[in-house]
Amino acid sequence: MTLPPSVLQQRIPLGDLLDLKAFADVCHSFAELYRVGLKVFDEASNKLVDVKVGNADFCGYIWSKPSGREQCMATVARVRSDPIGDEPGPTAFPCFSGCRYVVQPVLYEGDVIGRVVFGPYVPDDLVALPASLTSISADFDARLADGYAEKIRRVPEGTAEKILKHFMDLLDVMVFTGHKNLITARLHIEAVQESYRELQEKNRALEDSFAKLKELDRLKSNFLATMSHELRTPLTSVIGYSEMMLEGLGGPLTAEQREYLGIIMEKGENLLQLITSILDISKIEAGRIRLVLSEVDPGQLMRDAIATVLPLARKKGLKVACEPGHLPRLHCDREKVRQCLVNLCTNAVKFTPAGGSVTVSAEPATGDRLAIRVADNGIGIADELLARVFDVFFQIDGSSTREYGGAGLGLAIVKSFAEAHGGEVQVSSKVGAGSIFSLVLPLRPTLPAPALTPSAPFPALGG
Numbered sequence: 165m166t167l168p169p170s171v172l173q174q175r176i177p178l179g180d181l182l183d184l185k186a187f188a189d190v191c192h193s194f195a196e197l198y199r200v201g202l203k204v205f206d207e208a209s210n211k212l213v214d215v216k217v218g219n220a221d222f223c224g225y226i227w228s229k230p231s232g233r234e235q236c237m238a239t240v241a242r243v244r245s246d247p248i249g250d251e252p253g254p255t256a257f258p259c260f261s262g263c264r265y266v267v268q269p270v271l272y273e274g275d276v277i278g279r280v281v282f283g284p285y286v287p288d289d290l291v292a293l294p295a296s297l298t299s300i301s302a303d304f305d306a307r308l309a310d311g312y313a314e315k316i317r318r319v320p321e322g323t324a325e326k327i328l329k330h331f332m333d334l335l336d337v338m339v340f341t342g343h344k345n346l347i348t349a350r351l352h353i354e355a356v357q358e359s360y361r362e363l364q365e366k367n368r369a370l371e372d373s374f375a376k377l378k379e380l381d382r383l384k385s386n387f388l389a390t391m392s393h394e395l396r397t398p399l400t401s402v403i404g405y406s407e408m409m410l411e412g413l414g415g416p417l418t419a420e421q422r423e424y425l426g427i428i429m430e431k432g433e434n435l436l437q438l439i440t441s442i443l444d445i446s447k448i449e450a451g452r453i454r455l456v457l458s459e460v461d462p463g464q465l466m467r468d469a470i471a472t473v474l475p476l477a478r479k480k481g482l483k484v485a486c487e488p489g490h491l492p493r494l495h496c497d498r499e500k501v502r503q504c505l506v507n508l509c510t511n512a513v514k515f516t517p518a519g520g521s522v523t524v525s526a527e528p529a530t531g532d533r534l535a536i537r538v539a540d541n542g543i544g545i546a547d548e549l550l551a552r553v554f555d556v557f558f559q560i561d562g563s564s565t566r567e568y569g570g571a572g573l574g575l576a577i578v579k580s581f582a583e584a585h586g587g588e589v590q591v592s593s594k595v596g597a598g599s600i601f602s603l604v605l606p607l608r609p610t611l612p613a614p615a616l617t618p619s620a621p622f623p624a625l626g627g
């Protein structure tokens with residue numbers, strides 16, 4: 165993109181440099197003082213100021229004769245735009261009427277930016293009206309014209325030039341001041357425009373990056389959703405057939421074969437859980453969470469979640485308690501809230517060392533809500549990491565040699581499901597002392613219409 169030249173390189177018209185009204189006042193005072201007319205033109209011969217003093221009757225009389233009018237216009241055109249060079253001195257322009265003008269260029273930093281025309285005045289050496297005037301018409305009244313000419317100031321040549329010089333000095337100061345003010349103002353505008361332009365460019369670049377990132381994110385979510393779905397189908401068969409073999413449907417098994425099949429099933433279940441989480445996250449990111457609302461007993465959901473993690477908790481020697489108390493019915497998506505509680509309980513069990521305890525309790529919360537708490541006395545979370553544990557794929561120990569399994573998706577899913585219900589998930593924790601995660605849900609969610617699908621669950625991806 166080519167930028168316009170800076171204000172420092174531009175030629176500025178005389179009219180832009182002056183406060184024209186104030187300048188016209190100065191010209192009037194000046195012309196009144198010396199009793200001689202004054203005209204100022206810019207570089208393109210546009211008239212900026214025209215003050216007439218004393219010559220109205222004289223010129224008016226000449227103007228009344230056709231030939232006089234014609235010659236008058238020619239003279240005006242000459243003083244207005246005939247070349248005068250760019251020498252700073254004055255040039256005299258005689259008029260056919262015997263009067264005279266002196267013209268001087270207005271210079272600024274070596275450039276001609278206009279001209280000043282001083283006059284008409286009667287030159288000191290004029291003794292009688294010239295024949296070029298008296299011959300403009302047969303009925304020309306020389307006595308009358310003489311009388312009119314008396315009203316025009318008679319000026320010696322040297323004086324005219326001095327007066328003009330005086331005026332030029334004044335004009336110089338005004339042009340200089342005007343230029344300074346204009347440049348300051350324009351530079352300020354240029355600086356603001358430049359900053360604005362840079363900002364616009366950066367904005368455009370940011371918008372581009374944002375669009376690319378969004379597209380990448382969409383591709384990633386699609387990929388995850390498709391892959392997860394494709395992985396789930398064969399995995400379900402692996403688990404199903406292992407189960408059938410364990411039940412003896414494929415014939416009798418040795419103890420060793422049973423043990424191996426048990427491992428295949430357990431690892432298969434873990435893998436299925438991970439794939440389900442990835443599928444959930446990709447649906448969440450694609451904005452495809454649909455809630456299937458029904459009225460549920462929260463106590464039952466809590467007991468279900470505990471039952472899911474009980475085998476692992478027992479294996480680790482953890483004490484597990486469920487304290488549902490007397491709870492109101494909850495209007496929610498049963499499967500998603502169950503999933504939230506399972507995720508929270510799985511973490512509590514996972515991050516609590518042998519001998520510790522995990523407690524699931526619930527109580528009414530402000531704003532017609534229910535808070536279900538999963539508390540443990542495990543390893544805890546440092547304050548500065550508390551907010552980040554809800555990020556997708558975030559794990560406090562993300563190293564490849566980490567002690568605990570998982571993919572960093574569980575809490576992100578809990579948060580999204582809670583928010584889809586109009587609820588939230590809170591956490592408080594202390595390193596070495598344990599953590600409390602609270603799933604706070606409205607008893608009756610009021611959701612925007614598209615998030616609610618009372619009768620049908622969201623369609624399975626890919627078929």
Ligand code: ADP
Nearest residue numbers: 511512515544553559560570571572573574575
């Ligand atoms: P995952 O458990 O699969 O790694 P999550 O999203 O469920 O992923 O949790 C993210 C991280 O938050 C975990 O890796 C762990 O570092 C931390 N975290 C979650 N729950 C607990 C807890 N009860 N105690 C200590 N740390 C926890």
